[in-house]
Amino acid sequence: MNRKVYDKLIFELSHEGRRGARIPDNGIILRQAALPSELLREAPLSLPEVDEPTAVRHYNNMSTNNFGVDTGFYPLGSCTMKYNPKINEEMASHRCFARLHPFTPAAACQGALRLYWTLQKALCEIGGMAEFTLNPFAGAHGELTGLMTIRAYHASRGDFDRRRKVIVPDSAHGTNPASAAVCGLEVVEVKSRPDGTVDIDALAPLLDDSVAAMMLTNPNTLGIFESNIPQIAEMVHACGGLMYYDGANLNPMLGVARPGDMGFDVMHINLHKTFSTPHGGGGPGSGPVGVRAGMEQFLPNPRVVYNDSDHSFSVEYEPEALGSISATLGNFAVQARALSYILTMGSDGLMQVGPLATLNATYIKEALKDLYLLPIDGLTKHEFVFDGLADKSTGITTLNIAKRLLDMGYHAPTIYFPLLFHESLMIEPTETESRETLDAFIDAMRTIAREAAEDPETVRSAPHLTPVTHPDDTAAAINPIVTFS
Ligand SMILES: *Cc1c(COP(=O)(O)O)cnc(C)c1O
Numbered sequence: 001m002n003r004k005v006y007d008k009l010i011f012e013l014s015h016e017g018r019r020g021a022r023i024p025d026n027g028i029i030l031r032q033a034a035l036p037s038e039l040l041r042e043a044p045l046s047l048p049e050v051d052e053p054t055a056v057r058h059y060n061n062m063s064t065n066n067f068g069v070d071t072g073f074y075p076l077g078s079c080t081m082k083y084n085p086k087i088n089e090e091m092a093s094h095r096c097f098a099r100l101h102p103f104t105p106a107a108a109c110q111g112a113l114r115l116y117w118t119l120q121k122a123l124c125e126i127g128g129m130a131e132f133t134l135n136p137f138a139g140a141h142g143e144l145t146g147l148m149t150i151r152a153y154h155a156s157r158g159d160f161d162r163r164r165k166v167i168v169p170d171s172a173h174g175t176n177p178a179s180a181a182v183c184g185l186e187v188v189e190v191k192s193r194p195d196g197t198v199d200i201d202a203l204a205p206l207l208d209d210s211v212a213a214m215m216l217t218n219p220n221t222l223g224i225f226e227s228n229i230p231q232i233a234e235m236v237h238a239c240g241g242l243m244y245y246d247g248a249n250l251n252p253m254l255g256v257a258r259p260g261d262m263g264f265d266v267m268h269i270n271l272h273k274t275f276s277t278p279h280g281g282g283g284p285g286s287g288p289v290g291v292r293a294g295m296e297q298f299l300p301n302p303r304v305v306y307n308d309s310d311h312s313f314s315v316e317y318e319p320e321a322l323g324s325i326s327a328t329l330g331n332f333a334v335q336a337r338a339l340s341y342i343l344t345m346g347s348d349g350l351m352q353v354g355p356l357a358t359l360n361a362t363y364i365k366e367a368l369k370d371l372y373l374l375p376i377d378g379l380t381k382h383e384f385v386f387d388g389l390a391d392k393s394t395g396i397t398t399l400n401i402a403k404r405l406l407d408m409g410y411h412a413p414t415i416y417f418p419l420l421f422h423e424s425l426m427i428e429p430t431e432t433e434s435r436e437t438l439d440a441f442i443d444a445m446r447t448i449a450r451e452a453a454e455d456p457e458t459v460r461s462a463p464h465l466t467p468v469t470h471p472d473d474t475a476a477a478i479n480p481i482v483t484f485s
Contacts, residue, residue: 007065007467007468008058010048010050010055010058011046011048013048013050013054013058014048014049014050015049015050016049017049018049018050018051018054019049019051020050020051020052020055021052065467065468067406067411068278068280069081069082069083069084069278069411070083070278072409072410072411073409073410073411073429073433073437073440073441074410074411075364075410075411075413075427075428075429075430075441076411076412076413076414076426076428077223077383077384077385077413077414077417077426077427077428078173078221078249078383078414078417078426078428079249079273079414080249080251080270080273080274080382080428080430081280081411081428081430082251082273082276082430082431082432083430083432083433084276084277084278084337085276085341085344087340087344088276088277088336088337088338088340088341088344089337091336091337091339091340092333092334092336092337092340093333094336096111097112097115097332097333097336098333100112100332102327102328102329102332103328106312106313106314106315107312110312110313112332113304113313113314113315114313115335115336115339116134116304116329116332116335117304117306117313118339119134119288119335119338119339119342120132120133120134120288120304122339122342123269123288123290124290126250126254126258126269126350127247127250127258127259127260127267127269127290128258128259128260128261128262129259129260129267129290129291129292130260130290130291130292130293130294130295130296131290131291131295131296131299132288132289132290132291132299133145133288133289133299133300133303133330134286134288134329134330134335135288135300135302135324135325135326135328135329135330136268136286136287136288136289136325136326136330137285137286137287137326137330137331138270138272138283138285138286138287139175139246139248139268139270139273139285139287140175140178140179140287141285141287141325142268142269142270142287142288142289143175143176143179143180143215143244143246143268143287144179144182144183144325145268145287145289145300145322145325146244146266146267146268146289147166147179147180147183147185147212147213147244148183148300148322148323148325149266149289149291149295149298149299149300149322150212150213150242150244150265150266151183151184151185151212151322152298152320152321152322153242153295153298154212156298156320159240160212162209162210163209163210163211163212163240163241164184164185164186164210164212165185165186165188165206165210165211165212166180166183166185166186166187166188166211166212166213166214166215166244167188167189167190167203167206167207167211167213167214167215167236167241168180168187168188168189168190168214168215169189169190169191169192169198169215169216169217169220170189170190170191170192171192171196171217171220171221171222171418171420172215172217172221172246173217173221173246173248176215176217176246177189180215185212188206190202190203190206190214192220192420194376194420195222195224195376195378196220196221196222196224196376196418196420197220197224197226197227197228198216198226198228198232200228200231200232200235203232203235204235207235207236207238207239207241208239209239209240211236211239211240211241212241212242213236213241213242213243213244213265213266214232214236214241214242214243214244215244215246216229216232216243216244216245216246216264217245217246217248218245218246218253218259219252219380219381219382219383221385221417221418221420221426222376222380222384222385222418222420223252223361223380223381223382223383223384223385223428224376224378224379224380224381225252225379225381229262229263230262230263233262233263233264234263237263242265242266243263243264243265243266244264244265244266244267245259245262245264245266245267245268246267246268247259247267247268247269247270247274248268248269248270248273248274248287249270249273249274249382250269250270250273250274251273251274251353251354251357251382251430251431252354252357252358252381252382253354254274254350254351254353254354254357255350255351255352255353255354255355256354256355259290260290260292264292265291265292265295266289266290266291266292266295267289267290268287268288268289268290269287269288269290270285270286270287271285271286271287271288271334271335271337271338272284272285272286272334275337275338275341275342276337276338276341277333277334277337277338284331284333284334285331285334286330286331286334286335286338288330297318297320297321298320298321298322299318299321299322300321300322300323300324300325300326301316301317301318301321301323301324302315302316302317302324302328302329303315303316303317303318303321304316304329315329352431353431354381354382354431356431357381357382357428357429357430357431358380358381358382360382360429360430360431360433360438361380361381361382361383361384361427361428361429362380362384363435363438364384364427364429364438364441364442365380365384365427367442368386368442368445368446369386370390371389371390371391371445371446371449372386372387372388372389372390372425372445372449373386373387373388373389373390373392373423374386374387375387375420375421382428382430382431383426383427383428384426384427385418385420385421385424385425385426385427386423386424386425386427387421387422387423387424387425388401388422388423388425389401389423389449389452391449391452391453394452394453394456395456395460396452396456396459396460397423398415398416398423398424398425399415399416400452400459400460400462401425401445401448401452401459402415402425403462403463404448404451404458404459404462404463405444405445405448406462406463406465406466407462407463407464407465407466408444408447408448409444410441410444413425413426413427413428414426414427414428429441
């Protein structure tokens with residue numbers, strides 16, 4: 001699978017005067033002279049000049065330098081990279097949706113509002129919540145929105161001034177403490193036990209009437225289901241705090257349990273992870289926020305309301321809301337994909353997602369745990385963490401293993417996270433992979449373990465077969481060059 005490297009920028013392929021197709025000037029096409037003079041730029045723009053085949057080949061070849069879930073298995077722990085069915089893309093790019101202006105009057109976009117409303121209702125059912133807003137643009141944005149909702153709830157009871165603390169486990173995703181801080185709240189860390197679950201004895205002394213909320217991710221970063229949730233929720237509620245559920249990765253829960261039934265008051269879901277939108281490199285995303293009954297009025301504006309009298313949908317502004325966290329109704333194309341996914345799966349299909357995600361992860365874990373170090377050998381859900389190779393005498397690191405996997409045609413798992421172990425290798429296969437794919441991946445991992453013992457230099461110097469082999473990660477992080485000049 002040795003591939004040719006296409007590493008030229010299109011500017012480097014440029015030759016003065018080269019053009020693509022020329023469109024004859026029939027007098028209709030807007031001419032430069034027709035633009036108001038104050039809008040015209042003096043200096044010539046520095047644009048690449050290439051012929052059409054060069055442009056087409058450049059972009060097509062570049063796309064083959066990349067690795068995506070459409071080209072291979074992508075077992076990235078914590079940030080679910082499942083296969084995204086193409087029907088969802090087709091629905092989202094339907095011209096009736098794709099060409100809709102965000103400020104189209106409600107009367108002229110009833111279909112789009114129905115889509116938003118239907119997805120809201122589906123998420124209420126899935127999360128066990130009373131109401132959802134789909135407006136936040138990402139998981140972190142959802143966390144901020146959820147915490148602002150909690151703040152508005154406490155403020156409505158005249159109780160916000162003293163409730164400034166948000167309790168966050170030390171194993172939480174980094175966005176949790178960041179969102180709390182952005183929301184003007186004080187982050188208080190609670191220690192985890194060695195298996196990543198909350199240490200109740202460490203939690204108890206933190207609970208008093210200064211607590212606004214506690215944020216929990218479940219299953220936790222190690223893929224372990226937090227078994228003490230009812231007790232934790234009771235303790236936090238007893239001191240007047242609210243329970244926040246980070247549902248960025250809801251796969252393992254689908255068909256198994258609902259945050260609303262476990263005592264959570266507020267939650268967010270990442271549609272781009274759990275409900276199938278291709279994502280990476282920062283977007284696109286959508287982080288809907290759900291609340292339990294009695295908190296609906298605090299969700300942000302605008303909101304979509306169904307009017308029973310004439311079966312129409314309208315866009316409303318609730319006076320008690322926390323305000324607006326986005327100009328419009330959120331990232332509509334991601335919402336469209338999510339609803340398409342939910343409807344094509346059906347409730348029977350969705351019920352199988354959690355058990356299958358868990359089965360696939362457990363299958364890989366059990367097939368590799370003789371060669372890779374499993375620091376906590378408990379029941380895990382949709383993902384699990386190895387602490388590098390079991391045989392530490394080879395000197396082969398998790399980074400070496402991850403890079404050798406690239407040679408074998410796999411995207412690397414998440415590495416060096418969570419920070420609980422030195423050589424973390426976090427694997428999440430997702431429910432979308434076949435047994436054959438899992439078996440082939442297991443083979444590759446076993447081959448690497450054997451190579452580590454017999455031919456460590458091959459593993460240490462990997463990757464050998466990728467278009468780019470050994471970029472200087474540190475230089476790229478310290479001194480990024482993000483523009484072409
Ligand atoms: C991905 C993730 C987030 C953040 O979501 P973004 O859409 O990247 O902002 C929050 N919590 C957990 C557990 C996640 O995996």
